[in-house]
Amino acid sequence: MNFDEIIERNQTNSMKWDAVKTIYKSDDVWPMWVADMDFKAPQPVLDALHRVTEHGVFGYHLPPESLREAISEWMLKRFDWQVETKQITFTPGVVPAIHHLIQALTNEGDKIIIQPPVYYPFFSLVNVNKRELLENFLLEDSGSYQMDMDDLETHMKNGAKMLILCNPHNPSGRMWKQDELVELLELCKKYNVTLVSDEIHSDVILHGKHVPLASIAGAEDVQVATCMAPSKTFNLAALQLSYVISNDDELQRKLELQMKQTFSGIGSPFASAAAEAAYREGEPWLEDMLAYVQSNVDYVKQRLDEQMPKIRYMDPESTYLLWLDFRALNFEEKDLEQWLRQDARLALNDGHTFGKPGSGFARMNLGCPRSHVKEGLDRLQKAYEQLV
Incomplete structure (x- = not known):
């Protein structure tokens, strides 16, 4: 290339x-x-899209099981993370996915924590869904950001229901390390806070190793929804394919029910073909x-x-x-x-x-x-x- x-x-x-x-x-x-x-x-993505076009029929589409398998294999290869195909729920973009998770897992007036400076749609996702926005400002330290764990715990003590995490962090490019994520999980377990982890940039790693939040020992004691997509990785944003990996059956059931109520989740043959080709041949x-x-x-x-x-x-x-x-x-x-x-x-x-x-x-x-x-x-x- x-x-x-x-x-x-x-x-x-x-x-x-x-x-x-x-x-x-x-x-x-x-x-x-x-x-x-x-x-x-x-090029394998372009070839896959060409094959879909050549077929010439663009009716209603179901994402194939082979795409789920490609995602699962990618998670194991890139992150040493064992993800079962049944844990994957397809969504039309990470921002819509977070919206659906807010709707499915919280109620109007519930408190949701975000960590500014952070990806700006997080603010409106909380506000337009009529939840109460709590800001846990990141702290500058030696040209990087650190989480303010004391302030975070205060918000959780005051009744926060959900934390939206950005990992890797947008806009700074900071990757949260395993010890930081362990501390975060311990707080969420202590105060029964659901974690929505936006990991859309997880493949775009310049140095170091990304640690998926839900892959850490102890994450099974916290409801974690991991939002991912091939869009940033392979420049496929316009195809609008993302997915949520749920570590909790009840979380996934509520998410999928909420999506059914809004008739969300009808797939695209272009998106499925492109994503599978990217994960299988794009490394x-x-x-x-x-x-x-x-x-x-x-x-x-x-x-x-x-x-x-x-x-x-x-x-x-x-x-x-x-x-x-x-x-x-x-x-x-x-x-x-x-x-x-x-x-x-x-x-x-x-x-x-x-x-x-x-x-x-x-x-x-x-x-x-x-x-x-x-x-x-x-x-x-x-x-x-x-x-x-």
Whole structure:
């Protein structure tokens, strides 16, 4: 796979490229925001989609058992995690899956914990479902984030019913380590808190090893719903296939009943074929992609260190996202947004959308050809040099 290949995405109804004028109020901003990649999917995926098209009939679809088996085999190979095929419930995206889990496992007015700065749909998922949002702010420590376990326990003592975890963490790329997850599980067991673990980035690991929360000894004593998908891994977001791995039969029963009530979960032959091909034949592509993204990360880090030292960053262990820290430039929140849009001419995800601790930060997407990264850094450096 040639990850340097430039694939034209303008005027293809791409959110990342075609929505920037509406959202950022300019058609001269360089898009490095939405968390999809500018790379073609693996060739086995393209071949599988072609076979579906050649068949020519696109009626109602049931995900095949072979897809469940491919997922189970992937979990064992990548994470040493034994997942039975019957534990898998297919969902039309991780965000919809979390919505269904909230509906199935909590009631209006129940308290749900999230850990800002964190993936911004978590806020609206809690609020639109009329649950009470509790924020357990992450703590900065030596250029990384740590969980505030004391504050977390206080929320649980006060009656929280659910915690939505982001692991690997979006936007920082932090991977929660096993000892941290063990402590988290112990708290949830003590206070009977259900854990919804968004692990959509679990395959996009730059260094280290991802630990699925539900794979840890002791997780069987806590209700854990693990939300995963091939979408970030293989750039298949538009196919809208994800799944929840349940470690508890009652949890799974409630989830599937709730989905039936909303007629959710009707599959797509394109999504099933693509996902199965990706899990069975896409690993070489994935390993090459991870090496390429790491080289992009290294390139950006070097340029920032040498040419823009007041712009700091959290070194990601995972994801193709870089969490940039602009606080040393002493901007007010709106001024930073304006400077990035008008002076740097960049479309990044504004840090404050990830919660109060994200103020002064912005998220940059490095899942793109090096020339795209260079263009974005050139724009940023020009604006930086005019500023300092």
